[in-house]
Amino acid sequence: MSKIGLGATALLLAGIVAVVFLRPEVTAPDEPSGRVGDRGVVGDPAERTGALVDQIVFTQESDAGKVAGLIESGTHHLFGQGVSNTTVFQRLRDSERATYALAYGSSMELTVNPAGPHLASGELNPFHVPEVREALNWLINRRYVAEELYGGLAVPRYLALNTVFPDYARLADVARALELRYQHDPERAARVIGEEMERLGASRENGEWRYQGEPVRVSVLIRTEDARKRVGDYVANLMEDLGFDVERLYRTAEEASRIWIAGDPQAGRWHLYTGGWVSTVINRDLAENFSYYYTPRGRPEPLWQVYAPDPEFDDIADRLQRRDYADWEERQSLMTRALEMSMADSVRIWVVDLLNVFPHSRDIVVAADLAGGISGSRLWPYT
Structure with a gap:
């Protein structure tokens, strides 16, 4: 991998x-x-x-x-x-x-903390709700991030497949359909997030979301060494525009890793993190990406252990990881369904692939x- x-x-x-x-x-x-x-x-x-x-x-x-x-x-x-x-x-x-x-x-994504719905402090975590996480895909303008924040040294990415790797090309029709489904639509994002916040018992007062009388806090953990600082500020601005009380946590790699990967997500020290990954080889088979990125099997750290994927998605991810399929057609069918369900799950929001x-x-x-x-x-x- x-x-x-x-x-x-x-x-x-x-x-x-x-x-x-x-x-x-x-x-x-x-x-x-x-x-x-x-x-x-x-x-x-x-x-x-x-x-x-x-x-x-x-x-x-x-x-x-x-x-x-x-x-x-x-x-x-x-x-x-x-x-x-x-x-x-x-x-x-x-x-x-x-x-x-x-x-x-290399790729850049927005790692989401799905712990909750209530954190250790009693605060509400909106991102415990899959629909809220899914709506982030409509909220973020990936082309703006690629062209403006990365100066053109990036391309938009939506899926758990690297855009220059073979599996993306093999599933190009599926990928393109999903990219169109989740293209930038901030009005839809605001509508979905607003509906889910109300279901959670929050109310919007004077343009701000409040829960049990307190502002709903969203802490954005922002890496400072590269363009992710600009991306983090961009995301923080979007969340503020939606009415959340945003805390910006500017951290280096070492400082951030103590919080997002080594810390307890239930502690609620962060909600969104400007993450990044490097694939060190051109991998012709990305079938295990779903298990790695979306299920507790992926990594032993605390964050992965609060992942709770839909049972169907979890089963498909496990089968793909074990190469449990009869033939190529069944594999492609499983990959297609996994791509669809990973977007609905969205514990991470893929943003760009980097050059x-x-x-x-x-x-x-x-x-x-x-x-x-x-x-x-x-x-x-x-x-």
């Missing part, structure tokens, strides 16, 4: 810049050439395979904006973490000394996976 939660592992993937010392060219001391098995003149770099380096020195640089300059100056050769900064991308694209590799395996840029010097050749890039590439040790 090779999925990495950006929130849980960002410390390990902090911006790594590599300095590469190349092995100098040598000439063969009176060695005869032309023997069976010879690949050319001994010591000729053009005829060798494998890495031609004596040493790789790693340094840490948290400011991606400095990376192009470091590479262009010749002091560094490679930045090991993907960059989604449009300014950096444009500079790399126009640079004579720096270039880049592209990867398509990550991995900067490096034009003087080196490095292996980059189409999904994992450089930092996630299994080819890295063999570069």
Whole structure:
């Protein structure tokens, strides 16, 4: 499966810049050439395979904006973490000394806390209700996020399938129908959320939702290191416009992981989190995504243990994870139903797939996976 939660592992993937010392060219001391098995003149770099380096020195640089300059100056050769900064991308694209590799395996989603309906403090959690979570799909303008907040280095994503992976292409007709069903419709989102809030016993007074006399709080946990800060503010603004009392929690990866993945969701410290994932390989079979992302079987952390999927959805997700189907047609039928039910469940709202840029010097050749890039590439040790 090779999925990495950006929130849980960002410390390990902090911006790594590599300095590469190349092995100098040598000439063969009176060695005869032309023997069976010879690949050319001994010591000729053009005829060798494998890495031609004596040493790789790693340094840490948290400011991606400095990376192009470091590479262009010749002091560094490679930045090991993907960059989604449009300014950096444009500079790399126009640079004579720096270039880049592209990867398509990263995604950004809105992780939802479904605990409740009442949290430990007695507060109401609207996102315990599946219909409220589902309505978030209509509320968020994914194209705006991709084009404006990510500067075009992203594409809208609605489903639990990476948009550049084979299963998405195989189910393109199903995917497109669901994308049309859940396209941006803020009026519908507001109507559905309002109806469900009233069913929960809340009332709207002077434009604000209140429950048992108190404002209904929504805490948005916002990552600060990348474009997710802008996405988090965008989502927080949407929730405020709907009449919720919004708390914005700006946190780094380490700080956020203590809350959303290590903490008890019933404690109610957060409701929405700007999450991210990396798929480190182009996976031809995403059937287990439903079990991984939507059921308690996915991960052992507390958040996953409060997931309570519809029994039919849970059974389908389990069957797909175990490859329990008779033939390809049955698999595709199960995948179709799982996609439909995952949107109704929506414990996570997929927002965009990212185009990550991995900067490096034009003087080196490095292996980059189409999904994992450089930092996630299994080819890295063999570069």
